[in-house]
Amino acid sequence: MKVWALVLVAAFVIIGISAVDKNKFKTCSQSGFCKRLRPFKPEKSQYSLNLDSILVHGNVLSAEVVTIDAADEKRTVLWKYAFKLSALADGTFRVELDEADPLYPRYRTQLALDGEPKADGLKLISKDDGKVILVNTQGHKVIITSEPLKLEFLDLNGEVAVVLNENSQLLVEPLRARREKVEDEDGDGANQLDDEEGTWSETFQSHHDSKPRGNEAVSLDVVFPDADHVYGIPEHTDGLALKTTTSGDPYRLYNLDVFEYILDSRMAIYGSVPVMYAHGPKRTVGVFWHNSAETWIDVVNYGEGNVVSSLVNLVTGGQKKRVDARFLSESGIVDMFVLMGSTPGDAFRQYTALTGTTPLPPKFSLGYHQCRWNYMDEADVRSVDENFDVHDIPMDSIWLDIEYTNKKMYFTWDVVKFPRPAEMVANLTAKGRKMVVIVDPHIKREPGYFLHEDATELGYYVKDRDGKDYEGWCWPGSSSYPDFFNPVVSRYYSDRYRFENFPGTSKDVHLWNDMNEPSVFNGPEVTMPKDCRHYKPPQDGLEGLAAYWEHRHVHNEYGLWNLRATNTGLLDRADGVYRPFLLTRAVFAGTQRYSAVWTGDNTAEWSFLAASVPMCLSLAIAGNSFCGSDVGGFFKYPEAELMTRWYQAAAFQPFFRAHSHIETKRREPWLYPAATTALIRDANRKRYALLDFWYTLFYEHTVDGLPVMRPLFQHYPDEPATYPIDDQYLLGDALLVKPVTTAGASSVEVYLPGDGPWYDVDTYVPHKGPRITQPVTISKIPVYQRGGTIVPRRERVRRSSALMADDPFTLVVALDANNSARGSLYIDDGETYEYKNNKYIYAKIEFGPDEMTYTLASEGAQYPTGAWLERVVVAGIRAAPRSARLQQDGRQTALQMTLHKGNDVLVLRKPAASMARPWTITFAY
Template sequence: MQTMNLRGAKWLIWAGGIRNVVRPIWYTLWKACQDLSFHLHTDQREKEWGKVVEARPKDKEAQFELANGGGLRVEFLTQDTVCVSWSRPDEYLPPYSLVEILEAQGSDHEVTLSSDKDYWELQSPKLKVLVHKSGALSFHLLGGELLTGLFPPVRKGTGFRHRFKLQRDVKVFGLGERAFGLNLYGRSLWLWNRDPGGSYGFGEDPLYICVPQWIVWNKRCSYLVFYDNCARGKISFGAADSDVIEVKFEGGREVFYFVIGDLPALLMRYTWLTGRPPMPPKWALGYHQSRWGYKDETKVREVATQFERFKIPVSAIHLDTDHTDRYRNFSVNRQRFPHLEKLAAELRKKGIHLVTILDPGVPAEKDFSLYREGIQKSMFVTTKSGKPCRAPVWPGWCVFPDFTRLDVHNWWAKQYKKLFAMGIDGVWHDMNEPAAFVIWGDPTLPLRAQHSLGAHQCFHNVYGLLEAQAAFKAFQDLRPEKRPFILSRSGCAGIQRYAWTWTGDVESSWEALRLSISTVLNLGLSGIPYSGPDIGGFSGNPSPELYLRWLQLAAFLPLFRTHSAADTREREPWSFGEPYTSYAQEIIRMRYALLPYLYTLAWEASTYGWPIVRPLFWRERVPEELVEVDDAFLLGEAVLVAPVIRERARARELVLPAGTWYDFWDDSSKHGPGKTHLDAPLDRIPLLVREGSILPMADIERPERMFLHIYYPRTLGSKESVLYTDEGDGYGDFRLDKFKLVKKGGRLEIIRSSEGTHEWPYRQIIVVLHGAKLTKATVDGIPIQVHKNKVDTDHLFSKCTFVVSSSEEVDDKCHTRT
């Protein structure tokens, strides 16, 4: 439960005086009474749906009538995806997490329905579902192997309870944002978005983004379960009963989707249901600098100037609540930021984009026009009596837009025009669980607060999603030529359609550094590919070493942002002095060199729904030890990142996936599967590149030049790598270059093909071979000079052929990486 700590109380007094502590006391007592009354008037009786009394087949589904009213529907959406739903005539809630229209997936599939004395059987070419006459269900592979079974479900008032049979030796992943290791088996976890209160560490639950979706991994076949339900709930993964997953929801839709396949297939199918992220503006993949404490234009200009002085690239500066007028939404403090429009234009000329914070709570102040307009049009969440529901946040008493209403959604979207007119390029949604200040208990609105379709109990988790949807509409309507950049603290399944996220107010500690890895991985396995922590931790002051190791890790995560609380020491890349400034400069510059690769991974996320950061077992099932690794990850298919997560460590151990892996820094080779030792001097993060990969890297000093790093494959055959390019913003032409690497004895061929009409953006290509001695080369049939294991061409080739000495390691290591 949330309890206001001394740190939180200090911030509140600092922000608005002693009244900012008195208000939460009154609100906490009032809310406790409201929630108690809500629970006392909620039906808590349990009731089974009852036995199946009738079955009606229909195309690719079957509908079953249940003894105690209502019905069960089992529908094969694809060969490997089943939707299971229970319905009552009086029950309807919108499927907020789903895309509006599901695109056709693959060829048509046939589903057969047969019956036995004890069950009905539905079967596709990949999956078999048994509906037992008792009301239970079971899911099987075609060979008959049981994946899981669902005991007869139980209704409890407006909610329900499901219990799944769990096989032995499984691992469980997903469920959104979690402050635990990667494997969630053995834990009981809440589904209720929550602000932990300014600082959190390992074991805090729940956090800001809860997704009712999980993946069960085993040696034979993995499966995914997703509940399209945004009500409050709780899931136990074998915590009370080791072979049972227990699912409880206090309300909402009783429907889940069951999918089988390997991890890439599961994420493709899940994001087919809930949506895939649009391509971000390319600048969003650069470095972001933020701080609660950039109090005026002078300070922001000073920070931007220092980046130029130290020759450290930066793509965005974030403005926290310091820039607002008394914390009011869409406002600017003109004393501190008198010429924000001019500042934004100056920074944009330098390639720096301004991102501003925005909270959903509207100050309940009669002299605030947004509040007056909202009251006049009845735009806010209400109490049971119909009055606007008020809760204390940073400005004091606030009311909250009811985003479940389309007119409120459109009204809020129009307000972003004020930000865009000032030159703001991105928005940062904070406090949007929605959060409220309390002394104890749940820091949000009362469970019985009223949205247009029902109680807050069922709409709390979807609040951040709907706010992000309104912001996305604002970008589409008001800046149609630019791609949106929205950063949202809260959300649920489907948030990836509109926004990125970050891991909130994580503490500054070595344990929290490690925690960031598993948190981002589980978000990715929950369909949310764009996330990252506040570098160095939000609360507390990291040592120079901890800051640097955190920066090195974050350089390979989707969101690369430093941010910290107002009472922490400054944390710009130069704040710790030498040698840390030089080391920080080097790793940030490397991030920009990797942008062609990262941008291609963004295209993969948009096209397939795959996470940018992936677990080591992404495409592997052996060795099983890989599934336990939560302190290293894959960046796409090619790069393995092994961050240093222990103080004063200068080396680390790692379990490698199968194949040959090359050390990024010195080209030495490692062979998996199995354990390996990696050196980790203070200025370097251990990086490995998979054999057969083609890693594109930019020259940040000469943007017209591209490096293609080829990592010599030890086995015969072929492998394809892709490179996606476009203008970096907007919705113009694109191109997708496919590089097929073929090994034939002592020869390597790189065969290129392309799609799209966007012009190739580079005038010079340097192809570098790693892992073998390059002796001869031809480009499109013309011999070309080899120098230090690389070739240089001034045109985009169709075919490049290398003659190599496969038995020799490269004597003169090439470090041309920029």
């Protein structure tokens, strides 16, 4: 590597450890299309629907939309557009607007959707007085006003729930050819190209972006009547409920490598999921902006009391409950899905019905992961592994960052530091543990490196603006990037994961795709230039600009294509038998189908611990349930109290991994004082005791599409106090978690929604809300189980989850006011796809005053688990039964019972029922 390249990479590392330099990243005024379109606020939309062109066929209305020259009395048509309204299953609509005859094909996002959306029926009711009224099979009406074009979506009560183009900000910039200037009288301008500012090129700092297609931005405004708040559009750091943007920049969606990102910001970071939900007491609805280009989103909440909303309320004569949003993207077409709700769960499910759910993960991935940049050699890995056993802390996987490779060439090992990788992995798997290694998409341009040689010879790299292999800089130095949009390239990349191509790996080695925004240290905004070229399937007669896609069209989708290629490789290497685990930093719509996510390079500060909750909640309602943050913070060193509280919080978040920067002090749990190590041990053991509860939630997510980690308003949509809460959350509908995220806390304020009761999981003491003050010591994690639920636990925590497979269960029954409760339990082998062949157990558990039942809910499904029922704990018992008898397989057994009168807890000891078959416990009084 050249000396100047080493300096560049070193400088980037140093910059990353200091506060982020905001000047490296664009504001709206520095983003050409945002600066150009944001002020666009006409009094009347130029777009009109041609009523004579309407055709309704099946679930689709198609028509012509035109723009009219408002200054021309003859109403000259300027541009023609193809318009489609589709009715989709489950109360969803799709609105598309594209140029009728574009100069070049406009890019349509390819990979976000999980297949073709399912069609519903669409019926034309009327076409009178410039309005078209349609209805889907569920009864949702759509009213289209022809001039100016406006779409109103009505809920099942006949009230307007969503409006498109109410504010006349619909815009599709037509593609046009670049022409030579006309020679003026003095001869100036002859043979010169049209260089209207920002149309054909842009410059940001020292980076020049050629725009050979010219301007091609799109915009659409959305109105949510009766909404208190809007949520979604991750990834950002300023809270779950989105704020009005009139006093600053809009929210930005543009996947970027932002080292040590800042909090309370609308800046773009690693992920871009353009789905937004609006909620109020009347309903929840949502919109999904199906676009993978750079996107800015303005929000105006008229209930916030800001200057703009106050003026509007003054004009309209009172406080207005409404939120407006506006989506602006650099390219693509207008393609928006409208999710009609009407509950939060309905809207969240409608989105995952479009983009997919997180597949059932391998069970180990729900355990604890130990990572660092970097465990430096095999002896280091062995020492870390052994110390978890010495200190009796459960752990399921050890991770290796980039230093395990041979000079940062992926699919290789450093032959000095890791000479026997297969043996190293086998030592872990003997204890039921796994290994996760990193593979980033930047490929080192190293002569003799097989991957670089193949990609160069076969033309597999992304091309620069001139059609040559694009060369940027990342951790290896000079690097190029595979063009995953080419199916041949993706297939080649997937094959690199085969065991014979990646020696030392096995089914127990899983993957981490980092830096896949893509990160380019010397690129504009630390990413790939927008005028780089990507593969486009050949079409007859299309050449030149029409023969490839620019990076500006696909940027937010690049990481998703990287993930799909990796996921395919992990599946194929073992002939589709084993479930892979994959982690990503870049996020887009549909990422959840392939990968878990984490919140990126955070900092060891209390504020970042607190931010992990709303960041993961935002990702969860946007489909990405498998979310977590780097425990302890990636940068800096967490002192003992912060480290303790971070483990306690992360133990109740879906993805549970400790990770740290190469230049930070080592911080494995046993390197802290013994008292802190004990607290970390306790937090990890709490996680493992609930591992089957987590596993069941993830299985149910694959069925119903609902988030695993949930905002309170999802289950309590009629309680306005829950709407802005983002410092506590629900796991399923059973557990409420309130992490301690401030130093020196002796108590926390907790909001307990609903009628209660909520039982403290440590003491079984019931609480009723809405608000309580919970005393906390350094060992206390405020977690509450909702009355009316049953939570499965395994109290015999071992060194890894695999070793707990046949251990017994404890069922914790938290009674509601009717002395009843319900729960569920999912069991399978934890690693294969045999559950798709009905080799699993999904059981429903019900408790009533007279009996408790365990029934298998999936007909024909069974699994020969050795797990059995060791204990039933019933909290909130009012009248203790005189006796209890277990019935299973035609036999009855009298059970031992103990009543703890101090907290009204009944314990049934050693029922010894098999969890593989139904059973019933009957009570006599």
